[in-house]
Amino acid sequence: MSADRDFAYGAAAGLLGDLLLGDPRRGHPVAAFGRAAGAVERVLWRDHRGWGTLHAVVCAGGAAGAAALASSLVRRSAAGSVALTAAATWAVVGGTSLTREARAIGGALEAGDIEVARERLPHLCGRDPQALDADGIARAVVESVAENTSDAVVGALVWGALGGVPGLVGFRAVNTLDAMVGHKSPRYRRYGWAAARLDDVFGWPGARLTAGLAALAGDSPSGAVRAWRADADAHPSPNAGPVEAAFAGALGVRLGGTLSYGGRVEHRPVLNAAGRDVAAGDIERAAKLSRRVGLLALGAVVGARWALRSARAGARAGAGAGAGAGRRA
Numbered sequence: 001m002s003a004d005r006d007f008a009y010g011a012a013a014g015l016l017g018d019l020l021l022g023d024p025r026r027g028h029p030v031a032a033f034g035r036a037a038g039a040v041e042r043v044l045w046r047d048h049r050g051w052g053t054l055h056a057v058v059c060a061g062g063a064a065g066a067a068a069l070a071s072s073l074v075r076r077s078a079a080g081s082v083a084l085t086a087a088a089t090w091a092v093v094g095g096t097s098l099t100r101e102a103r104a105i106g107g108a109l110e111a112g113d114i115e116v117a118r119e120r121l122p123h124l125c126g127r128d129p130q131a132l133d134a135d136g137i138a139r140a141v142v143e144s145v146a147e148n149t150s151d152a153v154v155g156a157l158v159w160g161a162l163g164g165v166p167g168l169v170g171f172r173a174v175n176t177l178d179a180m181v182g183h184k185s186p187r188y189r190r191y192g193w194a195a196a197r198l199d200d201v202f203g204w205p206g207a208r209l210t211a212g213l214a215a216l217a218g219d220s221p222s223g224a225v226r227a228w229r230a231d232a233d234a235h236p237s238p239n240a241g242p243v244e245a246a247f248a249g250a251l252g253v254r255l256g257g258t259l260s261y262g263g264r265v266e267h268r269p270v271l272n273a274a275g276r277d278v279a280a281g282d283i284e285r286a287a288k289l290s291r292r293v294g295l296l297a298l299g300a301v302v303g304a305r306w307a308l309r310s311a312r313a314g315a316r317a318g319a320g321a322g323a324g325a326g327r328r329a
Contacts, residue, residue, distance in 0.1 A: 003164070004309050006081040008302045011160055013082070014089020015298055022096040029091040033063060034176055041181065045191060052191035056177055056198055064170035071165045088165045092172035094152035095294045098124075099287040102145050106283030109134050126183075139278040142286045143255050146214075146247035147240045149290040151175050154213070154297040155206025161301035171206075174198045200238055207239035209300065210293060211246035217292040218250020219285075225249070227272035231256075234269035241271075248272035250289060253282055 037059045044055045067088065074080030101124050108116040117137050118129035125144040132140060155175070159167035178199035181192035211232070215224035227249030228242055235241025235256070248255040254275040256268045 002078060003081075004302075004305045006078055007085055007161065007164065007305060010082040010085025011089050011157060011298060011302065013086035014091075015093060015095075015157075015294070017086065017090040018093050018096050021090070022100060023094055030172060030176060033059075033173060034180065037177060037180060047187075047190050049190050049193045052181065052188075053194035055181070055191070056174075056194040059177055060170055060173040060198065063173035064166045067166040067169035084165055085160070085168075088168045089156070089160065092156045092168050093294075095149070095290065098145060098148050098152055099290055102141050102283050102287050105137065105141050106280050106287075109138060109280035109283070134280065135277055138280050138283055139253075139255060139257075141283050142247065142251070142253065142278050143244055145283070145286040145290050146210075146244045146255075149214075149247075149293055150207045150210040150239065150243045151203065153290070153294040154210040155203055157294075157297050157301045158206045158209060159202065161305050171202055174202045203239040207243050209297060211242040213293045213296045213300070214243070214246040214250045214289060217296060218247070218289055220250055220252055223249035223252060223272070223275075227275075231269060231271045231273075235271070236266075236268065245271045247286065247289065248275055251282060251285055252276065253278045 037055075040055055040059055044051050044058075070084060071081070074084050101120065105117045105120050105124065108114070108120065114134050114137070117134070118132070121127060121129040121132075121137055121140065125140055127140045129137065152175075156168055156171050159171035161167070163170065174195070177195040178192075180195070181188045182196035182199055183192065211224075211228050215221045215228065218224050224246045227245045230245075231248075232241035232245040235244065244255050248271040252272075252275050254273060254277060255271040257270055258267050
């Protein structure tokens with residue numbers, strides 16, 4: 001049971017560290033990984049899926065491998081294991097920075113300063129801020145809070161529960177690679193294919209857990225479930241769809257529609273068409289929902305680890321008792 005205890009204590013400490021400290025302004029490990037991945041890209045880049053796959057394997061595999069090595073060095077020390085898990089959790093989750101940036105944009109919108117909101121929006125998402133009015137900015141922020149609650153918090157905790165520190169680090173490496181090369185630009189349409197597909201696979205469980213917890217913690221659980229079931233599959237992303245739809249229903253707002261990325265216009269389906277338009281005040285509601293979902297996710301993944309370990313222990317005990325009874329017979 002020590003591994004489960006070490007993960008529970010370490011993940012809780014790391015999440016608390018993120019809550020109190022947020023991301024460092026300099027020297028963030030994820031930023032260091034991004035620089036390393038960029039250096040590998042400069043060596044490997046070809047307009048070819050195979051080279052892009054090699055890039056994803058080298059970068060994500062290298063990060064997970066380094067985390068596995070670090071875990072092996074502290075596996076005999078409970079304090080070392082907890083400390084490493086805490087440090088890794090703090091490094092890979094980004095809930096506080098996410099909600100802090102969202103609230104800064106929301107504050108600018110509520111003060112009527114749309115230019116400041118436009119200046120800050122690129123810190124949160126890749127939308128073209130000049131193409132958005134105040135309501136469009138608010139909608140973009142709520143959608144980004146929803147999606148990044150899964151990518152920056154819940155997904156990391158899920159893979160930490162499944163794979164320990166290598167799971168935490170590997171998930172964030174894959175997610176970061178997708179953000180760097182996984183989009184459909186001419187340069188990365190082929191080269192970023194593997195990173196995008198890996199992110200779809202690794203993001204799947206965290207996205208479903210995020211959607212479920214948003215329904216549980218939101219203002220309208222039935223509305224969240226209804227929007228999730230009705231609209232998620234129409235979204236172009238298999239993982240953002242459930243999360244954004246559930247947040248839309250939980251908050252009673254309408255998400256989706258037309259958006260612009262660097263001059264490229266996309267017409268996405270409307271999520272929760274029965275909801276109202278997003279307003280600046282909904283950003284704070286989305287930030288609070290994101291925080292509740294993150295805390296519930298910690299409890300869910302820790303509880304799942306303990307339940308699975310207990311079930312396995314019970315199965316082994318039952319098998320041993322059965323074998324003993326067979327020998328006595």
